[in-house]
Amino acid sequence: MNRPTLSDISYNRFIMEGRLTGARCLNCGARWIPPRPICIACYSSNLEWMEVNGKGKLAAFTCIFIPPPSMAARGYDRKHPYCVGIVELDDGGRVDARIEGVDTANPESIRIGMPMKIKLLPWTADDEAESYLAFEPA
Numbered sequence: 001m002n003r004p005t006l007s008d009i010s011y012n013r014f015i016m017e018g019r020l021t022g023a024r025c026l027n028c029g030a031r032w033i034p035p036r037p038i039c040i041a042c043y044s045s046n047l048e049w050m051e052v053n054g055k056g057k058l059a060a061f062t063c064i065f066i067p068p069p070s071m072a073a074r075g076y077d078r079k080h081p082y083c084v085g086i087v088e089l090d091d092g093g094r095v096d097a098r099i100e101g102v103d104t105a106n107p108e109s110i111r112i113g114m115p116m117k118i119k120l121l122p123w124t125a126d127d128e129a130e131s132y133l134a135f136e137p138a
């Protein structure tokens, strides 16, 4: 893959293309998603891009019943909560994302360790079509 600057901007551009990317530290092996220009485990700046397959397990989650205004404008409220979580990727690294395809009104039905797969959500922000990173049960 080409090697743009390790940044959130490049990460978001790859998300728009349906690709989940991160950075692997060539000094200590730590993996960061989104990519970072400096490894916060060993402070090396010797990192390389990596593309991950988008499969993993749910490591943590929360269901949001009282949303911020931007999510309330999209129809989420106490009766229509949404879920966000951390997914531990099979390729290494963790990423935060929306969690789709789960019963958000019954958070007790959602299990830590559930196998997850990537799902990109269409999104509109500032009148521009974008993709938003989400995962759903595999």
Ligand SMILES: [Zn+2]
Binding pocket: 025, 026, 027, 028, 029, 030, 039, 040, 041, 042, 043, 044
């Ligand atoms: Zn490192």
